[in-house]
Amino acid sequence: MKAVFITGGTTGIGMELAKLYLLRGWKVGLCGRDPIKFQESFLTDREHVSFYPVDVSDRTALKAAIADFSRVIGLDLLIANAGIGYKFKTKVPDFDWSYKMVHVNLLGVMYAFEAALDVMIPSGKGQLVAISSIAGYNGLPGVSAYSATKAAVLKYCESLHLDLRKFNIAVTTICPGFVETPLTATNTHSMPFLVPAPRAALLIARAIEKKKMVYAFPFFFASIVRFLSILPRTWYRAFMGLRAVNYSKE
Ligand SMILES: NC(=O)c1ccc[n+]([C@@H]2O[C@H](COP(=O)([O-])OP(=O)(O)OC[C@H]3O[C@@H](n4cnc5c(N)ncnc54)[C@H](OP(=O)(O)O)[C@@H]3O)[C@@H](O)[C@H]2O)c1
Incomplete structure (x- = not known):
């Protein structure tokens, strides 16, 4: 039986993955900070799930959790998914929150990979996956630290x-567009091409299976974002000046 550890x-x-x-x-194997969320999300199915109440920005605790899961169950796949976004989009960055984002969204991925590689390198096999975002292709207005960590x-x-x-x-790096989850539930701006979370999980699992280097979705939205990333930055600046696309004006 194969084994996967998913942060967050x-x-x-x-959860859908x-x-x-x-x-x-x-x-x-799963981790998250709040055990209640685990209990609510996994009312059944618990027989084959191990939950670790761990914050991914705690390197020692995350390493111990992944080592324990690998020793007891095994480890074929590690998905570094845990991440946080913004409660508010402002022109002046909330620096405390920005540093927190670096700890969770970036260091959290490194800590998870470090722990997984302790097992995968000696065994000569395995797959590492990180959930980045299409926000990592361009410096988006209003979400500077989020864009930076995902890039x-x-x-x-x-x-x-x-x-x-x-x-x-x-x-494998996964770059989702907007996905319908608690993270995006509080967004007040429009979310073009919003993907339901179960559909996102299916697409992600397919890309993981194919061992893609990078997978960005949904296709049309991801294509626009990728196109913007290769534009001269003066053109990008002009595009982001359009009221319809610049969320930081809120
Ligand atoms: N939803 C989107 O539109 C979208 C788009 C692009 C990329 N992404 C990325 O996809 C990933 C998952 O996002 P989501 O939309 O599914 O968010 P979500 O519903 O808010 O879920 C986040 C998960 O991560 C856990 N988590 C958050 N901070 C943590 C920490 N410090 N340590 C351990 N676990 C932590 C949460 O549990 P606890 O709160 O209990 O810890 C929860 O299980 C994130 O990396 C996000 O940036 C999302």
């Missing part, structure tokens, strides 16, 4: 994809 697997994308892998017969994760994984091939370890 108690709600949203992580966990349920999908359970349906496929995998053993699943960092994207490039970090791009390097690791090349480095870890020699250890037979695949690295």
